[in-house]
Amino acid sequence: MADDTSRKRTVRGTKIRASREQKEGRRAKKELARKASSAGERNGDSPLSDPADVVPEPFVETDAVRSLRDRINGWLEADQPVHLIGPTGCGKTALALSAAAERGRPVVWLNGDEAVDTAALVGSHAGGERYEEHDRYVSGVDKKTQIVRERWVDNPLSVAVQEGATLVYNEFSRSDPAAHNVLLSVFEEGVLERPGKRGDDRTIDVHPEFRAIFTSNDVEYAGVHEQQDALLDRFIGVHVNYYDAETEREIVGAHVDLAADDIATIVEKTRALRDELDIVVGTRAAITAAKGLTVFDGHDETGEFDDETLTHVFTDVLAPKITGEDGDDIDGLRSQITETI
Numbered sequence: 001m002a003d004d005t006s007r008k009r010t011v012r013g014t015k016i017r018a019s020r021e022q023k024e025g026r027r028a029k030k031e032l033a034r035k036a037s038s039a040g041e042r043n044g045d046s047p048l049s050d051p052a053d054v055v056p057e058p059f060v061e062t063d064a065v066r067s068l069r070d071r072i073n074g075w076l077e078a079d080q081p082v083h084l085i086g087p088t089g090c091g092k093t094a095l096a097l098s099a100a101a102e103r104g105r106p107v108v109w110l111n112g113d114e115a116v117d118t119a120a121l122v123g124s125h126a127g128g129e130r131y132e133e134h135d136r137y138v139s140g141v142d143k144k145t146q147i148v149r150e151r152w153v154d155n156p157l158s159v160a161v162q163e164g165a166t167l168v169y170n171e172f173s174r175s176d177p178a179a180h181n182v183l184l185s186v187f188e189e190g191v192l193e194r195p196g197k198r199g200d201d202r203t204i205d206v207h208p209e210f211r212a213i214f215t216s217n218d219v220e221y222a223g224v225h226e227q228q229d230a231l232l233d234r235f236i237g238v239h240v241n242y243y244d245a246e247t248e249r250e251i252v253g254a255h256v257d258l259a260a261d262d263i264a265t266i267v268e269k270t271r272a273l274r275d276e277l278d279i280v281v282g283t284r285a286a287i288t289a290a291k292g293l294t295v296f297d298g299h300d301e302t303g304e305f306d307d308e309t310l311t312h313v314f315t316d317v318l319a320p321k322i323t324g325e326d327g328d329d330i331d332g333l334r335s336q337i338t339e340t341i
């Protein structure tokens with residue numbers, strides 16, 4: 001038995017080194033996971049991810065996509081927070097994640113909504129840990145001291161500034177502007193205050209590699225909450241719109257398994273509907289319609305999609321955006337789609 005063990009050790013010498021490296025890798029990953037899980041999770045916010053894990057799948061890179069991403073990464077390199085503003089479903093989130101991954105730093109994801117307050121950004125106390133200390137230095141005397149240690153749980157922003165991560169704050173304009181007061185000193189003075197935290201580390205220095213990308217829907221940006229001017233003043237605003245037709249064809253083609261001609265038709269119809277309808281017709285709508293058309297098929301004798309199937313599919317895809325209680329609005333939508341197609 002003993003011989004076996006020693007022989008194994010000798011033989012596996014180089015492997016042990018390799019496995020040590022692996023262990024270090026695992027330790028680093030564990031540390032990431034520990035930090036991620038110690039940060040309070042809301043709404044599926046994932047506090048710390050490996051940059052390679054956040055690249056959207058599939059992700060198409062055309063000249064248009066690359067040029068926008070280079071612009072974002074250029075501003076991040078110049079140490080400026082970037083705010084991506086654009087219509088629903090144009091590709092802001094995918095672009096922000098791709099830009100964040102490109103930096104090669106850990107990525108912290110945060111979803112904006114009404115429930116986001118200061119604590120959701122910087123952390124809060126999560127109860128206390130109680131334990132007893134026994135002091136037996138004097139013989140025959142057992143002195144018990146009860147100690148209550150407060151447990152502080154960091155949240156996405158405080159994790160990101162400490163780790164030098166790239167914060168991707170999606171739908172930032174949905175959150176209450178008051179929650180964003182803590183961001184001012186982050187960008188202005190390079191410090192994050194954790195209100196509620198006691199002790200010397202209530203204020204933490206922002207890691208020099210910390211960067212932030214915000215996304216907002218252009219309609220909501222104007223309408224939901226007016227974010228404070230002092231903060232917006234420190235952002236770079238990159239207004240994005242729908243991609244060019246070629247890029248949209250590539251994007252749709254990356255998501256569904258359809259012939260190039262079919263994809264070209266779907267993108268052409270999507271773009272026509274975008275121009276004609278009052279509702280937002282994003283790239284996501286084109287992808288969803290294409291997914292439907294792979295199932296419903298509906299090719300006519302010339303091998304093209306027949307107009308009836310296209311109309312049905314686009315009506316179903318766009319119907320959720322119709323809010324009218326009677327059937328008029330949906331009928332109106334259907335007839336507008338029929339005309340356009």
Ligand SMILES: Nc1ncnc2c1ncn2[C@@H]1O[C@H](COP(=O)(O)OP(=O)(O)OP(=O)(O)O)[C@@H](O)[C@H]1O
Pocket residue numbers: 056058059060061065086087088089090091092093094095217251254283284287
């Ligand atoms: N470069 C790309 N490659 C592949 N797919 C993409 C690309 N850009 C966008 N998409 C796809 O297009 C759809 C819309 O993109 P995304 O969710 O990023 O838009 P958004 O502007 O953030 O939308 P919303 O305002 O609704 O959050 C998604 O299905 C996404 O996967």
